[in-house]
Amino acid sequence: AQTVTQSQPEMSVQEAETVTLSCTYDTSESDYYLFWYKQPPSRQMILVIRQEAYKQQNATENRFSVNFQKAAKSFSLKISDSQLGDAAMYFCAYLSRGATNKLIFGTGTLLAVQP
Amino acid sequence: KAGVTQTPRYLIKTRGQQVTLSCSPISGHRSVSWYQQTPGQGLQFLFEYFSETQRNKGNFPGRFSGRQFSNSRSEMNVSTLELGDSALYLCASSPGLAAVGDTQYFGPGTRLTVL
Numbered sequence: 001a002q003t004v005t006q007s008q009p010e011m012s013v014q015e016a017e018t019v020t021l022s023c024t025y026d027t028s029e030s031d032y033y034l035f036w037y038k039q040p041p042s043r044q045m046i047l048v049i050r051q052e053a054y055k056q057q058n059a060t061e062n063r064f065s066v067n068f069q070k071a072a073k074s075f076s077l078k079i080s081d082s083q084l085g086d087a088a089m090y091f092c093a094y095l096s097r098g099a100t101n102k103l104i105f106g107t108g109t110l111l112a113v114q115p
Numbered sequence: 116k117a118g119v120t121q122t123p124r125y126l127i128k129t130r131g132q133q134v135t136l137s138c139s140p141i142s143g144h145r146s147v148s149w150y151q152q153t154p155g156q157g158l159q160f161l162f163e164y165f166s167e168t169q170r171n172k173g174n175f176p177g178r179f180s181g182r183q184f185s186n187s188r189s190e191m192n193v194s195t196l197e198l199g200d201s202a203l204y205l206c207a208s209s210p211g212l213a214a215v216g217d218t219q220y221f222g223p224g225t226r227l228t229v230l
Contacts, residue, residue: 044223045205052216095216097215097216101163102171107157
């Protein structure tokens with residue numbers, strides 16, 4: 001069975017600085033997808049970024065980028081130029097390629113942004 | 116396009132009652148997945164429906180059930196409510212192309228409190 005681990009329960013960053021959130025996962029599959037979701041206090045889960053395991057190139061979305069290390073089973077999220085609106089719980093999630101849409105989530109990292 | 120909608124947003128029930136939650140996916144999406152979020156267990160997959168058929172089911176008791184209608188709207192039902200069923204229930208929709216790794220888009224959730 002696949003598992004996702006987020007070892008940082010809480011992180012803090014100064015506004016305009018850069019922060020990296022860690023995620024590791026365990027799987028025996030070779031083809032899968034990884035996601036970062038953001039959940040602000042409103043509790044609405046918002047997609048931040050998506051990575052296909054077969055792509056070596058790291059995904060980027062504006063100020064958000066990932067460092068995907070397939071061999072190490074590591075998938076970290078870097079937030080550049082942090083903004084107050086980035087404060088939220090961040091979840092790493094794993095999706096198998098196949099006949100189901102079952103997302104497996106990590107326990108989350110609560111990010112605080114200090115003005 | 117309108118996002119995923121969930122009704123009701125908040126619900127208070129007593130032990131032993133049953134409850135039905137509703138989810139309307141993004142137009143054109145055929146897959147609806149349900150997740151339970153609690154402080155203790157985190158985000159857990161309940162089940163997924165695609166084209167009115169349950170495609171996968173998580174490790175929850177039979178008191179948790181669901182269905183999907185021909186317009187892709189989905190309902191989940193919890194019978195004989197227990198205190199431990201208090202949670203945020205999140206619905207996510209996607210096109211349904213699991214073979215290529217759907218991105219799931221989440222609704223705002225239904226907060227269920229069982230007294």
